[in-house]
Amino acid sequence: MLKYTLKRVLLLIPTIIGITLFIYLIMSLVPGDPVEMLSPLEATFEEKEALRAELGLDKPILVQYANYMWNVLHGDFGVSWFTKQPVINEISNRMPYTLTLGVLSTLIASLISIPLGTLTAVKHNSLPDYAITFLCLLLAAMPGFWLGLLLQIYLSLQAGWFPAYGVGTMQHYVLPVIAVCAASVATNIRSTRTWVLDVIRSDYVRTARAKGASEIIVIMKHALRNALLPIVTGFGSSFAMVLGSSVVIETVFAIPGTSTYLTSAVKTRDMPIIMGCILVISIFVGIVNLLVDLTYSVIDPRVKYE
Numbered sequence: 001m002l003k004y005t006l007k008r009v010l011l012l013i014p015t016i017i018g019i020t021l022f023i024y025l026i027m028s029l030v031p032g033d034p035v036e037m038l039s040p041l042e043a044t045f046e047e048k049e050a051l052r053a054e055l056g057l058d059k060p061i062l063v064q065y066a067n068y069m070w071n072v073l074h075g076d077f078g079v080s081w082f083t084k085q086p087v088i089n090e091i092s093n094r095m096p097y098t099l100t101l102g103v104l105s106t107l108i109a110s111l112i113s114i115p116l117g118t119l120t121a122v123k124h125n126s127l128p129d130y131a132i133t134f135l136c137l138l139l140a141a142m143p144g145f146w147l148g149l150l151l152q153i154y155l156s157l158q159a160g161w162f163p164a165y166g167v168g169t170m171q172h173y174v175l176p177v178i179a180v181c182a183a184s185v186a187t188n189i190r191s192t193r194t195w196v197l198d199v200i201r202s203d204y205v206r207t208a209r210a211k212g213a214s215e216i217i218v219i220m221k222h223a224l225r226n227a228l229l230p231i232v233t234g235f236g237s238s239f240a241m242v243l244g245s246s247v248v249i250e251t252v253f254a255i256p257g258t259s260t261y262l263t264s265a266v267k268t269r270d271m272p273i274i275m276g277c278i279l280v281i282s283i284f285v286g287i288v289n290l291l292v293d294l295t296y297s298v299i300d301p302r303v304k305y306e
Contacts, residue, residue, distance in 0.1 A: 005294065012286040017069070019282050020275060024065045027266075027274060034269045038081055055081065068275060077279075078272030080265075087276040091258060095280065097167055098257035101249070102242040104173055105180040110235055112185050117192025117231075118224055121200060132189065140186040148179035148252040165254035176253045180246065184238045191234050195227040202226075229296055236292035240285040 035052045043051075052058050056067060071078065077088040120129045155175060156164035162174045199205065200223050208218050247259035258277055265273035 005290070008290050008293070012283075012290070015286060016279065016282050020069070020279055021065060023278050024068070024271075024275060025061065027269065027271060028061045028064075030269065032269060034081060034271070037268065068272075072279065077276040080273050081270050082268055087272045090261060090273070091276055091280055094256055094258045094261050097255050098243060098246060098250070098259060099284075100173060101176055101180060101246055101255065101257065102239050104177045105184065105242055106235055106239040108177060109181045109184045109188055109238060112181070113188035113192055113235075114224075114231065117189040118196050118219065120189065120193040121196035121223075122219060124197060129193075136186040136189050138186075139182045142182055144179050144183065145248045145252050147182050148175065148249055151175040151178060152252070165252075167255055172253075176249050176255060179249050179252070180242055184242075188231070188234055188238065192227070192231050195230050196223055199223045199227045232292055232295055236288055239288055243281055243284055 035048050035055070035057065039048050039051060049058070056064055059067070068078065075088075077086070077091070079086055080090070083090075116132055120132045123129050151162075152164045152175065155161050163169075163172045164175075166172055196219075200219075205218060205223055209215075213221075243258075246257065247263045249255070250257040250260045251263075258281065262274065262277040262281075264270075265277070
């Protein structure tokens with residue numbers, strides 16, 4: 001297990017290098033000159049060139065990337081070109097909000113999806129199966145921002161049950177988590193149903209029933225546990241997706257998370273912020289994928305890591 005973990009951590013290094021290099025090259029090819037955006041209108045050519053040299057933009061792209069990664073290895077994520085604030089401090093202040101949203105959404109989606117997905121598999125082609133399937137299609141068709149606006153109007157502005165925007169208490173996360181969970185719950189219920197239904201039809205499940213095991217034991221011990229591996233993989237992917245694509249929900253509910261910070265930086269081509277956010281998100285996604293793989297041996301002892 002330790003050898004496998006170390007191997008995965010080492011493999012994470014070239015993955016992060018590949019992602020950050022790709023993003024750096026893409027942003028370098030985007031039309032527009034950051035120096036022109038940073039310079040005042042009356043700036044002379046010499047002043048612009050001096051600023052370009054100060055930012056390191058006068059060097060080749062690969063040299064710029066190599067210098068940035070070298071600074072990162074020494075704990076220096078750079079300073080924002082526009083706000084002049086250290087990027088690592090801004091990310092440290094904003095990342096907890098995005099992580100809280102991602103963890104709560106994934107946890108609640110798991111608590112809802114696994115029981116309902118198992119129920120639809122057990123009650124295959126029955127009224128509960130049809131009702132939950134219809135609910136899944138309804139939730140999957142709702143855009144996150146539209147559902148978030150509806151929640152703000154009816155549960156916040158009219159009912160006054162929850163805050164409409166901002167952060168501060170756990171109540172502020174109720175509506176954003178619901179908005180994020182909607183599509184995730186719909187997808188995970190359907191995937192859970194598919195995998196559990198496939199396992200239920202297996203020979204060893206029929207054998208367990210033939211030996212006289214109760215239906216609860218058959219479902220919980222034999223069917224659900226053997227179907228958990230792909231289900232856990234799906235929830236790991238959902239958590240990674242929330243970290244990287246929660247910008248709409250964070251914008252609707254005015255959550256000062258990493259996604260909104262990254263989006264605003266892309267608009268201004270603030271390279272230190274873009275690279276810092278991508279780097280941190282990539283590390284978190286890699287860690288989540290590693291934890292998902294390590295849980296396989298806990299769920300199924302037959303899984304061995306060589």
